Amino acid sequence: xxxxxxxxxxxxxxxxxxxxxxxxxxxxxxxxxxxxxxxxxxxxxxxxxxxxxxxxxxxxxxxxxxxxxxxxxxxxxxxxxxxxxxxxxxxxxxxxxxxxxxxxxxxxxxxxxxxxxxxxxxxxxxxxxxxxxxxxxxxxxxxxxxxxxxxxxxxxxxxxxxxxxxxxxxxxxxxxxxxxxxxxxxxxxxxxxxxxxxxxxxxxxxxxxxxxxxxxxxxxxxxxxxxxxxxxxxxxxxxxxxxxxxxxxxxxxxxxxxxxxxxxxxxxxxxxxxxxxxxxxxxxxxxxxxxxxxxxxxxxxxxxxxxxxxxxxxxxxxxxxxxxxxxxxxxxxxxxxxxxxxxxxxxxxxxxxxxxxxxxxxxxxx
Ligand code: C2E
Ligand code: SIN
Ligand code: SIN
Ligand code: FE
Ligand code: FE
Numbered sequence: 001x002x003x004x005x006x007x008x009x010x011x012x013x014x015x016x017x018x019x020x021x022x023x024x025x026x027x028x029x030x031x032x033x034x035x036x037x038x039x040x041x042x043x044x045x046x047x048x049x050x051x052x053x054x055x056x057x058x059x060x061x062x063x064x065x066x067x068x069x070x071x072x073x074x075x076x077x078x079x080x081x082x083x084x085x086x087x088x089x090x091x092x093x094x095x096x097x098x099x100x101x102x103x104x105x106x107x108x109x110x111x112x113x114x115x116x117x118x119x120x121x122x123x124x125x126x127x128x129x130x131x132x133x134x135x136x137x138x139x140x141x142x143x144x145x146x147x148x149x150x151x152x153x154x155x156x157x158x159x160x161x162x163x164x165x166x167x168x169x170x171x172x173x174x175x176x177x178x179x180x181x182x183x184x185x186x187x188x189x190x191x192x193x194x195x196x197x198x199x200x201x202x203x204x205x206x207x208x209x210x211x212x213x214x215x216x217x218x219x220x221x222x223x224x225x226x227x228x229x230x231x232x233x234x235x236x237x238x239x240x241x242x243x244x245x246x247x248x249x250x251x252x253x254x255x256x257x258x259x260x261x262x263x264x265x266x267x268x269x270x271x272x273x274x275x276x277x278x279x280x281x282x283x284x285x286x287x288x289x290x291x292x293x294x295x296x297x298x299x300x301x302x303x304x305x306x307x308x309x310x311x312x313x314x315x316x317x318x319x320x321x322x323x324x325x326x327x328x329x330x331x332x333x334x335x336x337x338x339x340x341x342x343x344x345x346x347x348x349x350x351x352x353x354x355x356x357x358x359x360x361x362x363x364x365x366x
Contacts, residue, residue, distance in 0.1 A: 002121055003046055006032045007039045007053040007065060008083075017052075020110055028117075036060035040068055043075050050120045052081045052104075055091055066098040070292060077127050077291050079120035083108065093225060099292060126239055127291055130275055130299070152269070153200065160203035163210050163238075167217060172363045173312055174203040179359045180308035187348050188304070193268075201273035202305050205280045208238030218319050232289045238277030242270050272301055280305045283340045295342075303342040307349070310336065315360055326357055 006017050014032040033039035055062035069075040079101035084091050160174045181202035185195045216227045279302025286294035314329040337346035
C-alpha cells in the first residue's frame with residue numbers, strides 16, 4: 001500500500017477526491033488534511049509517498065508546505081503535486097522553484113489525477129530503492145567479485161554511445177567522464193570493484209538525454225523555464241531505462257524470479273548505473289535535482305561523477321557555450337566545492353589536474 005495525502009482547506013473538495021479515487025482503495029491509503037500544519041503533523045507519524053496540495057489556503061499556503069517539507073531529510077524526497085487554477089502562470093513557476101514535482105489544473109479530471117499520482121509514486125519508489133540500495137551496496141559489492149565479460153563491457157559501451165549520439169558536440173564526453181571518475185575513485189581509496197563499477201557505469205550518466213527532444217537538447221541559447229524543467233527529467237529517464245522491470249523478458253526471468261524477486265535491480269552494475277543517472281546533478285548544499293539530496297545523502301558515486309561531468313562540460317564546447325581554459329575550470333571547481341560539489345573530494349583531487357588534462361587530450365574526437 002502507498003500513502004497519499006491531500007491538503008485542502010475545503011472539506012468538500014477533500015471528500016470529492018476521496019470519492020474520485022475510491023477504485024484505487026486497494027492500492028492507495030488516502031489521508032487528508034485541512035491545513036498545512038495538520039499536514040506537517042501527519043508527516044511526523046506517516047511516511048507519505050505523495051502529497052497533493054492546494055495553493056491558496058486561509059492560514060499557511062501550499063508554498064509554505066513546500067518550504068517546510070524541504071527542510072527535513074525525512075520529508076524532502078516526498079513528491080508534491082500542486083493544484084492551481086489554469087490562469088495562475090506565476091504560481092506555477094513559483095511552485096516548481098520551491099520543489100513541486102508536478103502541477104495539476106483545477107478542476108482536475110479523474111484520468112489526469114490518477115496518471116500524475118502514478119508517475120509521482122514511481123519517482124518516489126525509485127528514490128527509495130536508490131537510497132536503500134546505496135546503503136546496502138557496500139557490503140554487497142564486497143561479497144561478490146565483479147564478473148564481467150567482454151560482451152557486458154561492449155554492451156554498456158554501446159548503450160552509452162547511443163545516449164550521446166544526438167548530442168553531437170559533446171564528442172567523447174561520456175568516455176572521458178568514465179576516466180575522470182575512475183581516477184577520482186582511486187584517489188578516494190575505494191575498493192577495486194567499486195572503482196571498476198564506477199568506471200564502467202559513469203559513461204551512462206546522461207543516458208536519459210535520449211528522451212529529451214532535439215529542440216531542447218541542441219538549443220543554441222539558454223533554456224526557458226519550461227525547457228529546463230524538461231531537461232531535468234533526463235536523470236529519472238535514465239534511471240527508469242536502467243531499472244525498469246523488463247516485462248518483455250518475463251520468460252527469461254521466470255526461473256530466476258523464484259529465488260530472487262528483483263533480479264534486474266540487484267545486479268551491482270545496473271544499480272551503480274542507475275544511482276549515477278539519478279544523482280549526478282544533486283548538489284552538496286541540497287540545491288540540486290531531482291531529489292534535492294544534501295551532502296552525504298548523495299551517494300558517493302553521484303558525488304564523484306558530478307566532478308567528472310562538470311569538469312568535462314566546462315572544458316568542452318557545447319551548443320550553448322564555449323570551452324573554458326584549464327585554469328579557469330579549476331577555479332570554477334574550487335568555487336563550487338562546498339556549494340555544488342563535495343569539498344572533501346575536491347581536497348583529495350588536488351594533484352590530479354595534469355591527469356585530467358591528459359585524459360582530455362587522449363579521448364577527444366573534436
Ligand atoms: P552538460 O552540458 O553535460 O553539463 C553538465 C553540468 O556541468 C551542468 O549541469 C552544470 O552543472 C555544469 N556546467 C555546464 N556548463 C557550465 C558552465 O558554463 N558554467 C558552470 N558553472 N557549470 C557548467 P546542469 O546545469 O544541470 O545541466 C545539465 C544539462 O542540461 C547540460 O549537460 C546540458 O545538456 C543542458 N543545459 C544546461 N544549460 C543549458 C543551456 O543553457 N542551453 C542548452 N541548450 N542546454 C543546457
Ligand atoms: C547552466 O545552466 O548553464 C549552468 C548552471 C549551473 O552552474 O549549475
Ligand atoms: C537553472 O540553473 O536553474 C537555469 C539554467 C537554465 O535555464 O539553463
Ligand atoms: Fe546530466
Ligand atoms: Fe553530462
